[in-house]
Amino acid sequence: MDGRDTMRIGELSRRSGVSTGLLRMWERRYGVPEPSRTEGGQRVYTTADERRVREMQRSIEDGLPASAAARLVRYAGAEDPPPGAAGDDLRSGLGRALARFDETAANEVLDRALARFSVPWVLAEVVLPYLGELGSGWEDGTVSIAEEHVATMVLRGRLLGLARNWGSGAGPRALLAAPPGEHHDLGLICFGLGLREAGWRITLLGPNSPGSSIAEAAEVLEPAAIVVAGMDGRLLDAAAAELRALARRRRLLLAGPGASAPLAARIGAELLTEAPMEAARRLSGEPPAPPPA
Numbered sequence: 001m002d003g004r005d006t007m008r009i010g011e012l013s014r015r016s017g018v019s020t021g022l023l024r025m026w027e028r029r030y031g032v033p034e035p036s037r038t039e040g041g042q043r044v045y046t047t048a049d050e051r052r053v054r055e056m057q058r059s060i061e062d063g064l065p066a067s068a069a070a071r072l073v074r075y076a077g078a079e080d081p082p083p084g085a086a087g088d089d090l091r092s093g094l095g096r097a098l099a100r101f102d103e104t105a106a107n108e109v110l111d112r113a114l115a116r117f118s119v120p121w122v123l124a125e126v127v128l129p130y131l132g133e134l135g136s137g138w139e140d141g142t143v144s145i146a147e148e149h150v151a152t153m154v155l156r157g158r159l160l161g162l163a164r165n166w167g168s169g170a171g172p173r174a175l176l177a178a179p180p181g182e183h184h185d186l187g188l189i190c191f192g193l194g195l196r197e198a199g200w201r202i203t204l205l206g207p208n209s210p211g212s213s214i215a216e217a218a219e220v221l222e223p224a225a226i227v228v229a230g231m232d233g234r235l236l237d238a239a240a241a242e243l244r245a246l247a248r249r250r251r252l253l254l255a256g257p258g259a260s261a262p263l264a265a266r267i268g269a270e271l272l273t274e275a276p277m278e279a280a281r282r283l284s285g286e287p288p289a290p291p292p293a
C-alpha cells in the first residue's frame with residue numbers, strides 16, 4: 001500500500017467526524033475499521049476504512065444498532081449474504097422509517113441495500129418479508145391504515161423506479177396483470193423484477209385489468225407468458241371465462257394467494273405456487289437461491 005493512501009487514527013477521526021475513542025471501540029468490538037500495521041507496529045487506516053466508518057455512522061443515525069450497522073458494512077461489496085441477519089437489519093430499518101412516515105429514511109435504507117446487494121436479494125429478503133410483517137401488523141391492529149398506505153406508496157414507487165425500461169431488450173416477454181377489482185400488484189411487480197434480472201422483457205398492465213385489455217395487449221406483444229395474480233380468489237374466479245379464452249391461445253399462468261389448482265385447471269392455466277422471486281427463477285430456468293445459512 002502506498003503510504004499516501006493510509007492515515008493514522010487521528011486523521012481518520014478528523015475526516016469522518018467519529019471520535020478516536022469510538023473508532024477504537026468499533027474496531028475492537030465489530031472489526032470496523034480494520035487497520036493494517038506498519039513495520040513499526042503502528043495501526044494505519046485506508047480511505048476504504050474511512051468510507052466504511054462513514055457508512056456505519058449513517059446506518060446508526062438511521063436507527064440501526066452499531067452491531068447491525070457494522071454487519072452491513074462488512075458485507076459491502078461481497079456476494080449476496082444468505083437469508084438472515086443482514087436482511088433482518090435492513091427490514092427493521094425500513095419498518096422503523098415507514099412507521100414514522102419518513103419516506104427519506106426509508107429510501108435511504110433501500111438505497112443502501114441496493115448499493116450492496118442484488119435486486120432479487122433485496123426484494124426476497126427485505127421488501128417482501130416487510131410486506132408480510134406490515135400485513136400481520138395491520139391484522140392485529142399494531143399498524144394503522146395510514147401507515148399501510150404510505151408504506152405501499154413509497155415501496156410501489158421505488159419498485160417501479162427499478163422497473164424503468166424493463167420492457168426493452170431482446171429476451172422473452174412476460175405480460176403481467178391483476179384481474180378486475182384486484183388492487184394488489186406488489187407481488188406481481190417483484191416477480192417482474194425477478195424475471196427482468198434473468199433477461200426477460202416485462203409489460204405490466206397492473207392492478208384492475210379487464211380480461212379484454214390483457215387479450216388486446218397480448219395480441220400486440222405476443223408475450224412468451226402471461227401471468228395473472230390476485231389476492232382474492234373470487235376476483236380471479238369472476239374473470240375465469242375471459243382468462244379461459246386467453247389460455248386457449250397463450251401460455252397463461254395464475255399466481256398469488258387467490259390462485260388455486262382447481263381454478264387453474266378450470267381455466268386451462270398453469271399455476272405458480274412459489275413466492276415471487278422463486279417463481280421468477282423457476283420460470284426463467286435459473287437455479288434456485290441458496291438455502292438459509
Ligand code: B12
Pocket residue numbers: 128131132134135136138139148149152156181182183184185186187188191207227229230231232233255256257258272274275276279280
Ligand atoms: C399492501 C397491501 C395493500 C395495498 C396494495 C397495494 C398494491 N399496489 O399492491 C392496498 C393498501 C391498496 C391494499 C388494499 C386492500 N387490501 Co390489502 N394488503 C396489503 C398487504 C399488507 C401486503 C400485500 C402484498 O403485496 N404482499 C406481498 C405478497 C407478495 O405476499 P403475500 O400476499 O404473502 O403472497 C404470497 C404468495 O401468495 C405469493 N404471491 C403473491 N403475489 C404473487 C404474485 C406472483 C406473480 C407470484 C409468482 C407469487 C405471488 O408470494 C407471497 C409469498 O412470498 C396484505 C397483507 C398480507 N398479509 O399480505 C394485505 C391484504 C392482501 N389486503 C387485504 C384486503 C382485504 C384489502 C382491502 C380489501 C382492504 C380494504 N378494506 O380496503 C383493500 C382493497 C383490495 C382490492 N380490492 O384489491 C387482505 C386480503 C384478503 C383476501 N384474501 O382477499 C390482506 C391479506 C390483509 C388481511 N389480512 O386482511 N392492500
